[in-house]
Amino acid sequence: MNKKAPGQLWLGVFVCAFLFLGQLSLAMAAPGRALCSPPANLEAARLDSVVDGDTLRLTDGRMVRLIGVNTPEIGRDGKPHEPFAVEAAKAVERFLGRDLLLAVGQEATDRHGRTLAAVYRARDRGHLGEYLLLQGLGWHIVVPPNVSDLSCLQQAEGEARKRRRGVWNEVAPLLKASELDKRHRGFQRVTGTVSRVDSSRSAIWVEIDRNLSLRLSKRDLPWFSGIDIESLAGEKLTVRGWLIYRSGHNPRYPAHMMSLRHPAMLELDKD
Known part of the structure; x- marks a missing residue:
């Protein structure tokens, strides 16, 4: 039996909650009814x-x-x-x-x-x-x-x-982290397995398939409240954001980097 660490459970709950709320609101909304309400001062x-x-x-x-x-x-x-x-x-x-x-x-x-x-x-x-x-x-x-x-x-x-x-409709393919190369830049959705989680003075680094580093600034940690990032090692994830290819990078680290600012940019794959 694969027992989940508390942080993994929290991330799963976070993702499932968003999916559930989305489906619930869509089901309740009448056809053509707006989902986003404008603020008072425009x-x-x-x-x-x-x-x-x-x-x-x-x-x-x-x-x-x-x-x-x-x-x-x-x-x-x-x-x-x-x-x-x-x-x-x-x-x-x-x-x-x-x-x-x-x-x-x-x-x-x-x-x-x-x-x-x-x-x-x-x-x-x-x-x-x-x-x-x-x-x-x-x-x-x-x-x-x-x-x-x-x-x-x-x-x-x-x-x-x-x-x-x-x-x-599959025109923008989901990239595999393990297959990224210098051609892959700009906004992308990438999938892979967390191979390592590390920390520096200013950020937490989540490495995907040893070929992509997600940078989570410690300034953004309050948005990840309740999620134990370090417990994600071994989990399969899909992330979205802007890929940066670091030419001349330190070979000890992946050439590709992506900033992770909010957990809504991260999906925990169920399979």
Whole structure:
């Protein structure tokens, strides 16, 4: 009998609870009813152009990066479009129109200077991120402290996964950690078995199949309350996030790294 350590049980409970709540809310919601409710204070804005599915340019010059959603990349500098990238950008244009409302995040800007916000359609306060995820035109992401729509966006993605819409129709393959090489970069979903858990002064490092290091900053540990990360050794996981290939890295460590900011970016595989 394979007895689970307390931390493993906590992670399993965490993942199962999210899945259960998602299914329950979807079952209770009437067809067409919004999952994400807008906050009271919203900022009016006007759309200038759609850069891609998760990035907008406003008429006041600001660039807005959607909170909670990552869409496939539009090809630039000779690179091809990722599957569903063009569809996601066109869906944003159809859904929003020109007048929109912003709920700026607790963390208001990213390292590129873009405004981080949930975006709503002005005429009926429809949530753009929810719409994109329901259509399977992106993936749910969680970057603390901007977590206010976590539950409803996870539910929206769950519906698309169940119905195999868009990116969930096997066009974006799940990568195996053991097969990663220097070609694999950018946003990915990766699966593998935890081979080692280590700690440094500023982070906990979770190694997957000796070929991928997940970096969990100790500043983010409060988000993992109740989860014993060290007990994950030997567990099979699926993670999502941005892969960084570290050329010229120390050969004692995996060449690929991914930051793990929130447990919602981590799935404990049942099999």
